[in-house]
Amino acid sequence: MQSVHIVSAYDEELKYLSKRIAAMGGHAERMVEQAVTALVNADPGLAQKVIRDDTVLDEGQREIDDKAIIIIAKRQPMAADLREIVGTIRISADLERVGDLAKNVAKRVVAVTDGRQPTSLFRGLEALSNLALTQLKEVLDVYASRSVEKIGFVRDRDDQIDAMYTSLFRELLTYMMEDPRNITPCTHLLFCAKNIERIGDHATNIAETIYYIVTGDQLPAERPKGDKTDKISLSETQPVK
Amino acid sequence: MADLDAEQKGTAQTMAARLWDSRWLLAAGIVAVLAVYALAGISAYVVLASLLLLLAAAILPATGARQSTGSGAAIEAIGLQRLSGEYLAAAVADPLIIFDRAATIVHANAAAFAAFGGIAPGMSLSLKFRAPEMQTLLDGVLSGDVASDVVDYMEKLPVERAYRVSVSSVGHATDLYVLVFKDQSETRRIDRMRADFIANASHELRTPLASIAGFIETLRGPARNDAAARDQFLQIMQSQTGRMARLIDDLLSLSRLEMKPYLKPGTEVNLRQTVDSVIDSLGPLASENAVAIERHYADGPLHVPGDRDELFQVFENLLENACKYGQSGGRVVVSIAHSDAGSEPGIDVTIRDFGPGIPEEHIPRITERFYRVDVETSRTQKGTGLGLSIVKHILTRHNARLSIKSEVGNGAAFSVHLPTH
Ligand SMILES: Nc1ncnc2c1ncn2[C@@H]1O[C@H](COP(=O)(O)OP(=O)(O)OP(=O)(O)O)[C@@H](O)[C@H]1O
Ligand SMILES: [Mg+2]
Numbered sequence: 012m013q014s015v016h017i018v019s020a021y022d023e024e025l026k027y028l029s030k031r032i033a034a035m036g037g038h039a040e041r042m043v044e045q046a047v048t049a050l051v052n053a054d055p056g057l058a059q060k061v062i063r064d065d066t067v068l069d070e071g072q073r074e075i076d077d078k079a080i081i082i083i084a085k086r087q088p089m090a091a092d093l094r095e096i097v098g099t100i101r102i103s104a105d106l107e108r109v110g111d112l113a114k115n116v117a118k119r120v121v122a123v124t125d126g127r128q129p130t131s132l133f134r135g136l137e138a139l140s141n142l143a144l145t146q147l148k149e150v151l152d153v154y155a156s157r158s159v160e161k162i163g164f165v166r167d168r169d170d171q172i173d174a175m176y177t178s179l180f181r182e183l184l185t186y187m188m189e190d191p192r193n194i195t196p197c198t199h200l201l202f203c204a205k206n207i208e209r210i211g212d213h214a215t216n217i218a219e220t221i222y223y224i225v226t227g228d229q230l231p232a233e234r235p236k237g238d239k240t241d242k243i244s245l246s247e248t249q250p251v252k
Numbered sequence: 253m254a255d256l257d258a259e260q261k262g263t264a265q266t267m268a269a270r271l272w273d274s275r276w277l278l279a280a281g282i283v284a285v286l287a288v289y290a291l292a293g294i295s296a297y298v299v300l301a302s303l304l305l306l307l308a309a310a311i312l313p314a315t316g317a318r319q320s321t322g323s324g325a326a327i328e329a330i331g332l333q334r335l336s337g338e339y340l341a342a343a344v345a346d347p348l349i350i351f352d353r354a355a356t357i358v359h360a361n362a363a364a365f366a367a368f369g370g371i372a373p374g375m376s377l378s379l380k381f382r383a384p385e386m387q388t389l390l391d392g393v394l395s396g397d398v399a400s401d402v403v404d405y406m407e408k409l410p411v412e413r414a415y416r417v418s419v420s421s422v423g424h425a426t427d428l429y430v431l432v433f434k435d436q437s438e439t440r441r442i443d444r445m446r447a448d449f450i451a452n453a454s455h456e457l458r459t460p461l462a463s464i465a466g467f468i469e470t471l472r473g474p475a476r477n478d479a480a481a482r483d484q485f486l487q488i489m490q491s492q493t494g495r496m497a498r499l500i501d502d503l504l505s506l507s508r509l510e511m512k513p514y515l516k517p518g519t520e521v522n523l524r525q526t527v528d529s530v531i532d533s534l535g536p537l538a539s540e541n542a543v544a545i546e547r548h549y550a551d552g553p554l555h556v557p558g559d560r561d562e563l564f565q566v567f568e569n570l571l572e573n574a575c576k577y578g579q580s581g582g583r584v585v586v587s588i589a590h591s592d593a594g595s596e597p598g599i600d601v602t603i604r605d606f607g608p609g610i611p612e613e614h615i616p617r618i619t620e621r622f623y624r625v626d627v628e629t630s631r632t633q634k635g636t637g638l639g640l641s642i643v644k645h646i647l648t649r650h651n652a653r654l655s656i657k658s659e660v661g662n663g664a665a666f667s668v669h670l671p672t673h
Contacts, residue, residue, distance in 0.1 A: 026354070026376075029376070029379060030355075030376070030378050030379070033376075033378055033379040033380075033382045033387075034378070034382065034384075034387050036382050037381075037382025037383045037384055037386070037387060038382075038384055040382065040383070041383060041384060044408055130455065131620070131622065131623065134620045134621060134622075134623070135617060135620065138616075138617070138619075138620055141409065144408070144409055145409050145410065148409055151379075151382060152370050152380065154379065155370075155375060155376060155379035155380045156370050156371075156372065156375060156380075158370070171616065174612075174615070174616040175616040175617070177613060177616075178613045178614065178615075178616050178617050179617075181613050182617075
């Protein structure tokens, strides 16, 4: 699949880049997970941890940028290698944004938990974040396995995330209209939901980058949207074979 | 080709030579098993079994590797090395992964394949296990800072799992390392289950309890001498207690499912027979609601891997919903069909009703616990709002998908896609 390089130090450098991406990915996944847990369990301590952890991703992105630029300057890579390196820069930028969004959710924990909100809202947020996290996890798994032929799942799940977000949005609006005292906490929840939905978008971006790295093509455009009927699929796992 | 007589005579010597040839390998293997044992606390049985297997692999004539007798010793030692390594790994019941200096997977046993989908030899371990604690663990042992290490590792998706992971180098200067995952999910889940159960139960039982308390008060006060009211109130109280009992049953069954997120492998389910018995068992409900059930089954055998009781529960919940909420449509169509959509061939079981349908904005949400589109209807139908979350749980375990299609006014179709692989 990949051309054999004469310089093995070069290979080491490329390997190092992908290892750093994986580490950033793992970190981002953990931050999102903990931010939502902090929100659902009203745990300001955990939220503080998430906020502190964000610097790791900032540093990761800076390091990857620097390393990638040095490699490009020193090795003057072609075709597949160049795609790999440029792709790495793009993915690390997306992961850094995921971290920012998780941090933003964590920052709202205190404001949301001041007044107790209906549990169904939190269940909805949890379900939304499970979808977004599954998207991120499976996309990063494809980065590891390079089996881009399975990457079609991102489009479906992207639709599911949108549908879930829309539904939550409506529910939040109803609560706000019911009682003006709900407006402040529900606005925070609304932003949390929006952030999580955007985390899903970044995962989709990463999927597109991976597809480009491996094939040199753009991920096939979205298939036409379903008409009135809606569809969700619950399987959080893609069947493994 | 090979001389049979000579071979029979030589068996004893070959055996001894084979054992001697593989002495380092054997020693390394035993050390590795013991190390793993010490680190992860695998049951003594597994260790014993793997040692026995290792010995057996060394002693028994390897019938497969038998092409030449001249340079046999060296070739057989190599064959043996590969074989015994795999046997050893296979004999360990926990997921086990052997990797090299570059963190590349060299071998993973069946348990590892089952637990972590999408791993393959040649793949980078640090790209797959991205959690910060796993990265630290791998970095530590690969940099040579520590010879072995243990860490607690949590996975949240697709199902929550907790492992105690131990890593150590194999033998001396083999440049190989072994990673063993000891499943701790059970203990952790018991704690979680307790907390969840109490939270859910206390929240959901409050309403029926409050209403019962209210009726008791009325019965002891204003309605003390009103026989007609008393009868009516007692009836309501009875249905409320019934609801509470069902709620507890459902919560327990959900908790039990969360306790064992894996399916025991190897069992086949006959969908035709299972769906038929679901339809039979819901016959009374259907006729009570004046709903006719139609069947459209594909020809030929309709089998999928899975757990019969659990799939029964899935179809029971879906059909029950169709009869309850789709009552006004007067009929429900149950169909089983082969589907080869996409990369995963499977069987679709679809339960379609012709009732009021489900508004678009609720569809993504109705599998959440206690989510009801219309609280009043669900209450009059004695629903607890847990049916579909149980369905979702079971299907996740089966690697299956549920898709819900509905148009307001035109009924709803719940489709279960079960992979056949
Ligand atoms: N076929 C259907 N048509 C219309 N609405 C449905 C249908 N199936 C489910 N629903 C809606 O989804 C909600 C959740 O269903 P679910 O089976 O989880 O709970 P339930 O039926 O209320 O309780 P339980 O099944 O635990 O007794 C229902 O309350 C109902 O509003
Ligand atoms: Mg139901």
